Amino acid sequence: MGKEIQWNDQVDVLIVGSGFAGLTAAIEACESGKDVVIIEKMKRAGGNSVISDGGIAAPGTKLQKKRGIEDSEKMMYDDMLKAGLGLNHPNLLRTVVSNARGAFEWTLDALDVPYLDRVDIFGGHSVPRCYTPEGVTGGTILKKLLQKVDELGIPILYSTSFRSIMTDEQGHVTGGNVLKEYDYKTDTGIPAKIKTKRGIILASGGYGADVPFRSIQDPRLDETIQTTNKPFATAEVLRAALSINAASVQLSHIQLGAWSSPDEHGFGHGPLFADYILFQYGMIVDPHTGERFVNELGDRKQSADAILRTGHPCIGIADDRSVKYSGWDISKAIRKGVVRTFDSVDDLAAFYDMNTAVLQASIGRYNGFVQKGTDDDFQKPIVDDASPIENAPFYAMRLWPKVHFTMGGLSINERSQVLDFSGNTVDGLYAAGEVVGGVHGASRLGSCAITECIVFGRISGQNI
Ligand SMILES: Cc1cc2nc3c(=O)[nH]c(=O)nc-3n(C[C@H](O)[C@H](O)[C@H](O)COP(=O)(O)OP(=O)(O)OC[C@H]3O[C@@H](n4cnc5c(N)ncnc54)[C@H](O)[C@@H]3O)c2cc1C
Numbered sequence: 001m002g003k004e005i006q007w008n009d010q011v012d013v014l015i016v017g018s019g020f021a022g023l024t025a026a027i028e029a030c031e032s033g034k035d036v037v038i039i040e041k042m043k044r045a046g047g048n049s050v051i052s053d054g055g056i057a058a059p060g061t062k063l064q065k066k067r068g069i070e071d072s073e074k075m076m077y078d079d080m081l082k083a084g085l086g087l088n089h090p091n092l093l094r095t096v097v098s099n100a101r102g103a104f105e106w107t108l109d110a111l112d113v114p115y116l117d118r119v120d121i122f123g124g125h126s127v128p129r130c131y132t133p134e135g136v137t138g139g140t141i142l143k144k145l146l147q148k149v150d151e152l153g154i155p156i157l158y159s160t161s162f163r164s165i166m167t168d169e170q171g172h173v174t175g176g177n178v179l180k181e182y183d184y185k186t187d188t189g190i191p192a193k194i195k196t197k198r199g200i201i202l203a204s205g206g207y208g209a210d211v212p213f214r215s216i217q218d219p220r221l222d223e224t225i226q227t228t229n230k231p232f233a234t235a236e237v238l239r240a241a242l243s244i245n246a247a248s249v250q251l252s253h254i255q256l257g258a259w260s261s262p263d264e265h266g267f268g269h270g271p272l273f274a275d276y277i278l279f280q281y282g283m284i285v286d287p288h289t290g291e292r293f294v295n296e297l298g299d300r301k302q303s304a305d306a307i308l309r310t311g312h313p314c315i316g317i318a319d320d321r322s323v324k325y326s327g328w329d330i331s332k333a334i335r336k337g338v339v340r341t342f343d344s345v346d347d348l349a350a351f352y353d354m355n356t357a358v359l360q361a362s363i364g365r366y367n368g369f370v371q372k373g374t375d376d377d378f379q380k381p382i383v384d385d386a387s388p389i390e391n392a393p394f395y396a397m398r399l400w401p402k403v404h405f406t407m408g409g410l411s412i413n414e415r416s417q418v419l420d421f422s423g424n425t426v427d428g429l430y431a432a433g434e435v436v437g438g439v440h441g442a443s444r445l446g447s448c449a450i451t452e453c454i455v456f457g458r459i460s461g462q463n464i
Pocket residue numbers: 016017018019020021022039040041042045046047048049050051052053054055056138160161162163203204205206228229230232233234236237267404405432433434435446447448449450451453
């Protein structure tokens with residue numbers, strides 16, 4: 001007989017991580033009658049969720065209908081599959097897409113999240129289906145989730161780091177080893193063991209800031225490539241699951257955001273201009289040639305890889321009409337010098353050391369495509385409200401990709417149960433959110449991560 005384990009705490013369900021996936025899972029698990037505890041290694045909640053833009057995608061919503069936008073689950077499925085290069089696990093993709101509208105409505109009905117009265121389109125989506133919370137921040141959704149968690153009396157144990165999964169001889173999850181009073185800087189704390197009656201939901205996010213882990217998977221992504229993620233977006237929980245034989249999926253598929261600026265750290269303010277205005281209404285040129293080289297509304301993989309291939313930051317350009325028409329406030333990006341304004345195309349060309357005549361010709365050619373509604377060079381979908389780039393001031397931003405999202409992660413089934421390499425469930429282990437792999441295949445479309453977090457957060461909490 002082995003030595004009896006000295007448990008420090010006991011719960012029905014232990015949830016690791018306090019981002020969108022973990023908080024959603026906690027709410028659902030609690031509302032279905034379980035005794036739940038959330039642990040969070042940092043001193044406050046939110047992970048990458050709180051710094052996100054909060055954009056969530058769903059087809060067939062009232063907001064779309066109000067604007068006459070025709071959309072369907074099939075169209076969203078096809079868009080995500082196309083961007084994912086067909087590598088998306090169909091059962092997981094179908095689960096996300098068929099529950100997307102329900103997830104979005106849950107944030108409205110159960111959480112009362114306030115959204116802006118607009119529907120946006122981002123690269124790779126065939127129609128506008130992305131909803132942005134007030135303030136253009138995930139903080140708006142997080143606040144509402146935390147309010148609900150508080151109302152339900154679910155404890156969040158901060159500064160508590162999850163270290164390893166405990167199993168019995170049959171491989172059933174029995175609990176977890178954690179470090180309480182965890183000090184992130186020294187990676188130390190007081191060891192404790194939490195026993196779980198029903199199991200553990202891993203919602204620890206992605207590994208975008210884990211340079212050793214990510215560069216083993218994709219050697220381009222060493223420390224010279226910045227990330228939009230929080231520095232603590234690391235892979236230790238994923239490693240813990242792998243060490244008990246959970247299966248990994250597509251860990252080398254790591255997304256770079258093409259809308260990032262090398263002129264600021266982290267996510268910053270530039271992406272609001274690049275992703276919400278420039279890619280729809282403007283164009284990107286290689287400053288060495290002065291010419292376009294990519295479909296600005298391609299999915300993130302296409303655009304980021306194309307920029308990386310040039311070997312240097314590229315220049316995104318939009319005009320005053322587009323900026324005003326979009327309604328977005330990009331004053332912070334301008335104040336920080338991330339987005340620059342120019343009175344003429346000549347001034348813009350001179351500033352970035354480009355040949356003016358070539359740049360003028362590139363803009364003229366692009367404007368011709370806008371006027372006729374088809375892009376003969378790169379097949380960019382010309383949106384209905386597009387207009388030629390011709391009104392000063394002209395706005396420009398340097399673009400250089402940063403690690404943004406990790407498509408790879410743990411293998412799960414439609415019920416959010418973690419699978420091993422034989423396809424069997426790991427008894428008592430669930431996962432949701434960015435720690436999961438397989439939904440997005442080779443490339444995630446904008447706003448689809450938050451949809452995934454809410455969908456599988458809910459499913460894991462209901463099923464465990
Ligand atoms: C700047 C930025 C903008 C984005 N904008 C959007 C957007 O508009 N729309 C969209 O769909 N997606 C967006 N994304 C992606 C999306 O925000 C994330 O994929 C999603 O929020 C991840 O949620 P999560 O709950 O899985 O993980 P997270 O929100 O990262 O939460 C994971 C939590 O687990 C904790 N944790 C990790 N390890 C441990 C451990 N060992 N012990 C205890 N706790 C641990 C972390 O500290 C963290 O708090 C954005 C991402 C970034 C970085």
